[in-house]
Amino acid sequence: MRTRPLKVALLGCGVVGSEVARIMTTHAADLTARIGAPVELAGVAVRRPSKVRDGIDPSLVTTDATALVKRGDIDVVVEVIGGIEPARTLITTAFEHGASVVSANKALIAQDGAALHAAAEEHGRDLYYEAAVAGAIPLIRPLRESLVGDKVNRVLGIVNGTTNFILDAMDTTGAGYQEALDEATALGYAEADPTADVEGFDAAAKAAILAGIAFHTRVRLDDVYREGMTEVTGADFASAKRMGCTIKLLAICERAADGGSVTARVHPAMIPLSHPLASVREAYNAVFVEAEAAGQLMFYGPGAGGSPTASAVLGDLVAVCRNKLAEATGPGESAYTQLPVGSMGEVVTRYHISLDVADKPGVLAQVATVFAEHGVSIDTVRQTGKDGEASLVVVTHRAPDAALSGTVEALRNLDTVRGVASIMRVEGE
Ligand SMILES: NC(=O)c1ccc[n+]([C@@H]2O[C@H](COP(=O)([O-])OP(=O)(O)OC[C@H]3O[C@@H](n4cnc5c(N)ncnc54)[C@H](OP(=O)(O)O)[C@@H]3O)[C@@H](O)[C@H]2O)c1
Numbered sequence: 001m002r003t004r005p006l007k008v009a010l011l012g013c014g015v016v017g018s019e020v021a022r023i024m025t026t027h028a029a030d031l032t033a034r035i036g037a038p039v040e041l042a043g044v045a046v047r048r049p050s051k052v053r054d055g056i057d058p059s060l061v062t063t064d065a066t067a068l069v070k071r072g073d074i075d076v077v078v079e080v081i082g083g084i085e086p087a088r089t090l091i092t093t094a095f096e097h098g099a100s101v102v103s104a105n106k107a108l109i110a111q112d113g114a115a116l117h118a119a120a121e122e123h124g125r126d127l128y129y130e131a132a133v134a135g136a137i138p139l140i141r142p143l144r145e146s147l148v149g150d151k152v153n154r155v156l157g158i159v160n161g162t163t164n165f166i167l168d169a170m171d172t173t174g175a176g177y178q179e180a181l182d183e184a185t186a187l188g189y190a191e192a193d194p195t196a197d198v199e200g201f202d203a204a205a206k207a208a209i210l211a212g213i214a215f216h217t218r219v220r221l222d223d224v225y226r227e228g229m230t231e232v233t234g235a236d237f238a239s240a241k242r243m244g245c246t247i248k249l250l251a252i253c254e255r256a257a258d259g260g261s262v263t264a265r266v267h268p269a270m271i272p273l274s275h276p277l278a279s280v281r282e283a284y285n286a287v288f289v290e291a292e293a294a295g296q297l298m299f300y301g302p303g304a305g306g307s308p309t310a311s312a313v314l315g316d317l318v319a320v321c322r323n324k325l326a327e328a329t330g331p332g333e334s335a336y337t338q339l340p341v342g343s344m345g346e347v348v349t350r351y352h353i354s355l356d357v358a359d360k361p362g363v364l365a366q367v368a369t370v371f372a373e374h375g376v377s378i379d380t381v382r383q384t385g386k387d388g389e390a391s392l393v394v395v396t397h398r399a400p401d402a403a404l405s406g407t408v409e410a411l412r413n414l415d416t417v418r419g420v421a422s423i424m425r426v427e428g429e
Helices: 015-026 028-035 065-069 087-096 106-122 140-146 161-173 177-186 201-215 234-242 306-325 363-373 401-412
Strands: 006-011 039-045 076-079 100-103 152-158 245-255 262-272 284-291 295-302 348-358 378-386 389-396 417-426
Touching: 006 015, 006 065, 006 087, 006 306, 015 028, 015 039, 015 306, 028 039, 028 306, 039 065, 065 087, 076 087, 076 306, 087 100, 087 106, 100 106, 100 306, 106 201, 140 201, 152 201, 161 177, 161 234, 161 245, 161 284, 201 245, 201 262, 234 245, 234 262, 234 348, 234 417, 348 363, 348 401, 363 378, 363 389, 363 401, 389 417, 401 417
Parallel strands: 006 039, 006 076, 076 100, 262 417
Antiparallel strands: 152 245, 152 284, 245 262, 284 295, 348 389, 348 417, 378 389
């Protein structure tokens, strides 16, 4: 057992950072035994130095994060500041000065993961970020290491707790979107500005990271198709229930059937109640992985929160410290397949379309013709009507998204179609 401690610089001491520091202190003896050397908190960079921080030695606190990462005696930098800058520059500076990095920063990894991995490799350091996707749930390491001998074909997940809480509340209590969002905000599940969550930006960043790792290719944030969940209504849930489904905001990363490309997307979708993801309640996260040899795997747990996220950070910290002692590095970026990322138009799935139509003879035939003309095969049709107006619900077989878009455009041009009330993809069947 080495007695000289490994030195850790903590950048950020907020929701996650304060829990990382607490666990490092309370579990110090266990961490020492598991790593094979003691770990010492050597500095804590924050924005507001005068803030009282329980359990943190005030002499360690600094506002000069750059000087901290440049010290030269730091073994591991834990970046839990968030955002792009100064986190990006601090991480690259850390590599240049001999430290490995553990980060929880999904936005940064999704945007600049390739460059950061290259910088880590150039300097012979580690870059680990288990906490960046789905909080406490082990996902990056299982994909990077446990499943590295298999072929992952699909990753389908609920990776944003805020939106899952809102959709779950809408489903179970009948609340509207705004009411459910207000409840999520009051309970601390939604931020004052919920845009990143409800518009799917947070989930899209996670989808980019997961797709890159799962398919050993590079998937940039811009490659991820994204739709938020603010338009989901009570009527959509009623339709979903009639089909034996519920609605979730899903991140879906898929290998194309011919294996020649991949796609990554985030949007609300109906999934059958029999699917394991349908029973993921409240703010929990879950990710369903389909691999050729392993079959179907499900990873489930708390996707955010200080303590759960710190658990993932600490797991990475131990791994990186062990690598450091072994004078080795863990797996870096694996992007050798160089698979192109397909557009949303290439995605093949099923659709549930609600139309407001004129209640007169021949409308159904007209609508069916438009679907046929665009090569979209209809599975079921349900029509309800009164007082000259009718509602038509069409569920399709699997079809390319581009074909469905063309169908909807043509439907909007029919005199007998008063409006397209909703279009929802149906997944997980
Ligand atoms: N919260 C979660 O549940 C969760 C889950 C998964 C991943 N993450 C990720 O974890 C990271 C941290 O999230 P968080 O919720 O802990 O954020 P947070 O509570 O806002 O904490 C951010 C910390 O960074 C410090 N900071 C901000 N700008 C700084 C700068 N320029 N120099 C030095 N320190 C600076 C802040 O200092 P002050 O304390 O002085 O303000 C604060 O301590 C983010 O990347 C986030 O996406 C969070």
